[in-house]
Amino acid sequence: MLGQLLTCAGDVFSDLTGYAATRVPLARATAPNEVTLDLPGYGEIDSYSGGVVAGVMALKQFKPAARFSDFYARCDPHPVWGTSTAKLVRALRHHGLRVREDDDLGFARLCAAIDAGSPVLVCVHNTGTDCAHWVVVYGYGRRPSRVFLATNGLPFLDRNVVPFGEFTRLWCPPGNGLVCAAPRRRKSRQRRTRSVTRSK
Numbered sequence: 050m051l052g053q054l055l056t057c058a059g060d061v062f063s064d065l066t067g068y069a070a071t072r073v074p075l076a077r078a079t080a081p082n083e084v085t086l087d088l089p090g091y092g093e094i095d096s097y098s099g100g101v102v103a104g105v106m107a108l109k110q111f112k113p114a115a116r117f118s119d120f121y122a123r124c125d126p127h128p129v130w131g132t133s134t135a136k137l138v139r140a141l142r143h144h145g146l147r148v149r150e151d152d153d154l155g156f157a158r159l160c161a162a163i164d165a166g167s168p169v170l171v172c173v174h175n176t177g178t179d180c181a182h183w184v185v186v187y188g189y190g191r192r193p194s195r196v197f198l199a200t201n202g203l204p205f206l207d208r209n210v211v212p213f214g215e216f217t218r219l220w221c222p223p224g225n226g227l228v229c230a231a232p233r234r235r236k237s238r239q240r241r242t243r244s245v246t247r248s249k
Contacts (some may be wrong), residue, residue, distance in 0.1 A: 053165060067168045070094055070102045070117065075199050076210055082161055085188030085197050086110060091117075094201045100124060102130025103183035106199055107168045107229040108144055115144060132183070137170070138227060145232035157212050159196065160189045162228050170227040173198070173219040181221045 060100040075090035087109040093102045101124045108115045123140040126132045132140075134150070141148045151158070154169065162169050163186070188197030194213035217223050 057214075060141075067088070070105075071096060073200060074190075075187070076197055078197075080135075080190065082192055083190040083197075084160075085161060086166065086168055088168055088185070088187055088199065089113075091200055097126050097128050097131040099183040100137045102135050102200070103170045103185045104141055104154060106185050106187070108141060108146060108210055110166075110168055110229070111146060111231045112144065114169075120144065127163070131177065131180075134227070141227070141229060147230040147233065149228045149230070150225075151228055152222075152225050154224050154228075156189070156194050158225075159186055160191075163187070163189055165230070167228050167230045170229065171225065172221045174221040175219060222244075 070091045070093050073090040073092040075088070076085070077087075079087040088106050091102045091106055093099050098121070101121050103123060105115070105117050105120045108120055120140060123143055124132045124136055138148050138150065154162075154171075159169055169186040170183060171186055173184055174181045185199045186196050187199050189195065190197075190210070195210055196213060196216050198209045198211055198216070200209060211219070
C-alpha cells in the first residue's frame with residue numbers, strides 16, 4: 050500500500066516537474082575484500098524510468114559529460130512498460146558503449162566484469178512489486194559473497210549491498226545481464242612517410 054502510494058506520488062511529481070531521476074549517493078567499497086566502480090548514482094523518481102536511470106549510470110562511467118536528457122530521449126520509456134532490453138542496448142550503443150548481452154552470469158563472471166571496469170545492468174523483481182526493475186551491479190564483496198546494486202529501493206535508507214543468495218532470488222531472469230564496456234579506441238591514422246636517400 051505504502052509502496053503504491055509512493056509510486057503514484059513519484060509519477061505525479063515527475064509529470065509536474067519533468068524530472069525522471071535525482072542524484073543519490075552510492076555505497077562504496079570500504080573493506081579490502083570489496084570492489085566498486087566509481088559510477089555516479091541516480092535514483093528514479095517515476096515508476097517507469099528504471100532502464101534509463103540504469104543506462105545513464107553505466108554511460109556516465111565511461112562518458113561523464115553525457116547528458117541525461119539525451120539518453121532519456123533515445124530510450125523514450127513507455128509510461129507503463131518502461132524501457133525494453135532492445136531499446137536500452139540500442140541507446141547505449143548509440144552513445145558509443147560496447148554492450149554484450151549475457152545469459153550465463155554468475156558471481157564469478159559478475160566479479161570479472163567489475164574487475165574489468167564494466168558495470169552490468171540486470172533486472173530484479175522485488176517482493177511485493179508487479180514488474181521487474183533495472184539496476185546496475187557496480188561492485189561486489191567476498192566472504193560473504195555480495196553485490197552492490199544501484200539503485201534498488203530507497204537509497205538513503207538502504208546501502209544497496211545485497212547478499213548474493215538473496216540477489217539470485219531477485220534476479221529476473223537469473224544469469225541475464227548487459228555487460229557494458231568503454232568505447233573502442235579508434236586507431237589514429239599516421240601519415241606514411243617515405244624514407245628518401247639523396248645522393249650528392
